[in-house]
Amino acid sequence: MRIAMIGTGYVGLVSGTCFSEFGIDVVCVDKDARKIELLHDNVMPIFEPGLDELVASNVEAGRLSFTTDLKAAVKGADAVFIAVGTPSRRGDGHADLSFVFAAAEEIADALDGYTVIVTKSTVPVGTGDEVEKVIRARRPDAEFDVVSNPEFLREGSAINDFLRPDRVVIGTESERARKVMKQLYRVLYLIETPIVFTSRRTSELIKYAGNTFLATKITFINEIADLCEAVGADVHDVARGIGLDGRIGKKFLHPGPGYGGSCFPKDTLALVRTARDSGAPLRIVETVVAVNDERKKKMAERVVTACGGSVAGKIIAVLGLTFKPNTDDMRDSPAIDLVAGLVAAGATVRAFDPEGMDEAKKLLPDGVVYCDDSYATMPGAEALVIVTEWNAFRALDPSRIKSLLAAPRVIDLRNVYEPAEMRDQGFDYRSIGRV
Template identity: 60%
Template sequence: MRIVMIGTGYVGLVSGVCFADFGHQVVCVDRDSAKIARLDAGEVPIYEPELDVVMARNVDARRLTFTTDLAGAVVGADAVFIAVGTPTRRGDGHADLSYVMAAATELAHAMPDGVVVVTKSTVPVGTNRKVQETIATANPALDFEVASNPEFLREGAAVKDFMHPDRVVVGVQSERAAKVLRDIYRPLYLRDFPIVVTDLESAEMIKYAANAFLATKITFINEIAALCERVGADVKQVSRGMGMDGRIGNKFLHAGPGYGGSCFPKDTTALARIGQEHASPMRIVEAVIEVNEAVKRRMTDKLLDLCGGSFAGRTIGVLGVTFKPDTDDMRAAPSLSIVPALVGGGAKVQICDPQGQREGAALLHGVSWHDDAYGAAEKADLLVILTEWNEFRALDLSRIAGDMTTPRLADLRNIYSAEDARAAGFVAYEGVGRQGYGA
């Protein structure tokens, strides 16, 4: 099939590349000519494991191309996916749909009859019907269909998630649109991956409900972690015991400095606003948003206590600033709250992140960047683990402690234990939801 992907951001690029790997002819469209030039040159503008290899393979096979020309791209298309950004709108917390509607308006005047327009961007309930209305108003004679196909890709594992999904969700209004989507996802259907076909509104809601629930699990265990510290329990043992219950599961029960990234903060905020708009308040989701911000503040307080009540004059090493490992994404990362508090308090901050400097250099000011964890820890009074990159999981703690001015460890991802730190020579240790020592 011939597929057009509007938007070459995280979702659009990964989806377009993977559809091409299914054997479809895919054209990825973006207004950013500089980005298209980079893609044409074989450069992947985001860090995502395996994406560069899969992209190169499909470009070489001539199944995947990039362009700024939407009108030329849609000639002969069976489906056009809208995968543009829907950031949180300033002032009211709603998802900004201006890019989605602009794409819809442009499509109305560019695409031929018979195309299925598929919204892949995360959009509030009712958006697909607005897309349909926008296109129909701009071109009443056009024969087209609208469908919803939300994405469920984890940054750092997006290619794997696309090729081996838990499920594919498709919202349609007709069997014609359903058939087009089934044909597009046929390689997954043949391998028994479930395809959930539903109505437009349910498909839109599934996306928000799923992300809000995962954000709730993270926030719940972070609140339990705070209580564990007070009562002498170990949150890692609590999480393990909880996760063995099949009704709960062990995923997203890892205590830390709060959730971040491109999805959870934006989607929980949008869902809360949708609830308010429809007089059905999402009280649990609203509490999750509030508690997550409090978790970040609590992490800063932990670091302040380890520094004796003041960051002034302290040298602090920070390991990891992206919101999670295996991505260069800094959006809503806990580091964006914690690092400025350190710098603002008068600390000298030394950072190591395998992929974070490209974005982080423009977002985190007054810091220095180092190639490895040992450089970031050198002569430091405190070492903070903020992101659990694999290369931080087997550090020579004794070497690090020996190179620090005052060996203190704040392990905000619970990679190491108090016993590990004490044996390595650290005079103080703090995890999350565990018993620390020293000060």
């Protein structure tokens, strides 16, 4: 089989590469000629562990290629995947579908024989209907079906998520399209991966509902963490105690500075807008969005309070800038509000992140000092703030940290260290939901 993957961003590049690993011929398309040139040189536009090796092996095997020529890629393809960005639209929070519809128009002009057109991008309910209308308007003669096939990739473990997923969701009412999709995912059928076939609109909603539920779990445990601090309880024990209940589960019950990234912020907001427009508002999700936004803004206040009420003229060391470890993604990272708040309060921020500093420089205020390693952030700093739980930060030498800081003060927003151990070593240690 042969497929075209339109878009070589996070979803498109990982999905296209993994389909080629299944033995399918894949052509990845992007308008950005420079990105395609870099991919030809095996230079990845994103950081994802193991992706460069997987791309290289499948290119060498002749199953994976990259081009700017969409028409050539679509011609003769059994399926064409739309994997372009759907960012939040400025002003109203709706998903911006302009890239999706532009891709649909170009695909329509290039169709050659029966083709399954698959929306891999995260799109609101009803988008598949609109894509079908766009293509039908331009090519009333074309033979095609539009299918929803949402992605469930976690940054940092996306390859494993694609090759060994919890489930695959496919939305279509066409038996012909269903047969094509079954063939594409045949490898996963053989390892008995649950394949959920449903209507197109239901499939589109599953993606948003899943991300929103996970965002809700994160926000819930963050509020419980605040309550634990107020009453003298330990949020980790609370999370374990409720997570062992099979109806709840332990995943996404990790307190922190709030969720960020490329999915949860925009998807929760888009679902809120869709629900309001449909006359069925989701009050729980509206609250989740509001609470999370407020939490991220309050993280700078935690640091200021820990430093005696003022950070003006003081150095603050910040470790971790990406929204999670094992990615270079800075989109809606809690570090953005934290650093902006500290700078506004008069602090000099020294920061280090293993992968995210190039992206951080585009988003953080001027004046932030970017360091070459963790320890370089610390000399003379009034406090050390841990924002992202990279493994490298778990192995820091407490004695060396203490010798470098102006004051032995650590604000651990990811609960990387044990409170008792840090205090025994003489640190003024503050964490989330633990006393």
